Amino acid sequence: MSAYNTRTSFSCVNCHMKQKHKNDEGEEAPSETNLMADDQQFERFSHQYVVNAGLCDLLFNNFEVEHHLCEGCTDCSIDLIKLLILNTEHEVEDYTEYLNKLNFEQSDETLDELEAELAKLQQEEKKLEEDIGEFNEEKRTSRESIAEKEALERKRKLHEARELSKLAMNEDEISSLQLRLLNATLWLKTVQDTNVFSACFKICDEGTVGVINNFSLDHSLREINAAWGQAALLLTSLAKLIGLEFEKYRIVAYASRSHLVVLEDGQMLPLFNLNELMQQLEVRIKSIDATVLMPYEIKGGVLEDKYGQSYSIRKEFNSEEGWQKALKYMLRNLQCYLCFVSVFLTEDTHK
Known part of the structure; x- marks a missing residue:
């Protein structure tokens, strides 16, 4: 190939x-x-x-x-x-x-101008760098100020929330106290409007028979003595409230065993002479307010009605009917004394 x-x-x-x-x-x-x-x-x-x-x-x-x-x-x-x-x-x-x-x-003059302009530009550059540095510093300061303000704002909001919580609690407590004050005021008004003696000593009539604290003066001897004891306790309390010291007698309020003691010799007597002490109380009341009128006038230890009829609280000096009226009239006078002393105490309290 x-x-x-x-x-x-x-x-x-x-x-x-x-x-x-x-x-x-x-x-x-x-x-x-x-x-x-x-x-x-x-x-x-x-x-x-x-x-x-x-x-x-x-x-x-x-x-x-x-x-x-x-x-x-x-x-x-x-x-x-x-x-x-x-x-x-x-x-x-x-x-x-x-x-x-x-x-x-290029000539030396142009070179000098350029060098001068270069120096000027370098100065401007330096100034701009300084301005930038100042701006950065202001920026940093502003950021720190903003951060500080934000921290203060958070702190303020937290403090405000706490204060609002305290305020809500205080408002609740104030509302509770106001409610308690209202209840106390209503209770005080109720207490002030309440007659202590009227609440403690209730006097009424059952037909022709007087009754005090549910003890009738026309039943058994034990109940009658208890009623006499309540009447003696009421009379003693009223005398103490208006500063009255009885003459001749001192009342010993001891329930159904209540009695009088003679101040001169200490002798004990039954409560039949109670009208005399009621008369002393009436005189004391009229010395305070002369306009006070009693339903039944007491003279010499007996009670007189508007017709001039006299009634003694001693059973042996009266018929059964007259004795019952005397006891009822006595309780009615005690009831008037009670009302006067209650009003007197109320006015004195307000003063």
């Missing part, structure tokens, strides 16, 4: 024309492309523009050629590169000449 048959043909990467290979002696290998090249000889001149354009694109775009170029394209590429080098050298010379001209023409 010949050496020509061992080689392959290739096409130019630019003009795409198939190229002839030479053997080891430098002779061209026979190929069908020779005939084609001869036939296309007339087209090379018109194709030369396209070839040059492609080579320029390859050169200026730094295209990496991966295949061989033909001899014509290679020569064209070399010529183009030489032309580019020459143009570049001319441009470098022109720029160098212009730079030298500028350096030569």
Whole structure:
């Protein structure tokens, strides 16, 4: 096999024309492309523009050629590169000449002005840096102030919440105290309007019979003695309240065993002389208020009605009916004494 048959043909990467290979002696290998090249000889001149354009694109775009170029394209590429080098050298010379001209023409005055302007700009730059530093410091101070204000605001809100809580508690306590005060005021008014003696000593009539604290003066002797004891206790209490000290007698209130004691000799007497002590109490009351009128007048230890009829509380000096009336009249006078002393004490308390 010949050496020509061992080689392959290739096409130019630019003009795409198939190229002839030479053997080891430098002779061209026979190929069908020779005939084609001869036939296309007339087209090379018109194709030369396209070839040059492609080579320029390859050169200026730094295209990496991966295949061989033909001899014509290679020569064209070399010529183009030489032309580019020459143009570049001319441009470098022109720029160098212009730079030298500028350096030569530049005066010392212009340089001084530029240096002065540079110094001025440097001062302005320094001032701007100082302003930036001051601004940053103010910014930091403002942030610290804002943080401090926020902390104070949180503290204020916390304090306000605590105070509001205390206020709510105080308002609840005030409401509770006001309610208690209202209840106490109502209770005080009730107590003030309540007659203690009227509550402790209830006097009424059951027909013709007088009753004191549910003890009747017309039943058994034990109940009658108990009623006498309640009457003696009431008379003693009234005398103490208006500052009266009885003459001749002292009352010993001891329930059904109540009695009188003679101050002169200490002799004990029954309660039949109670009207005399009631008369002393009546005199004391009229000395306080002369307008007071009793339903039954007491004279010489006996009670008189509006018709001038006298009644003694001693049973042996009266009929049964008269004795009952005397006891009832006695209780009614005691009831009047009770009312007067209650009013007197109420007015004195208000004073």
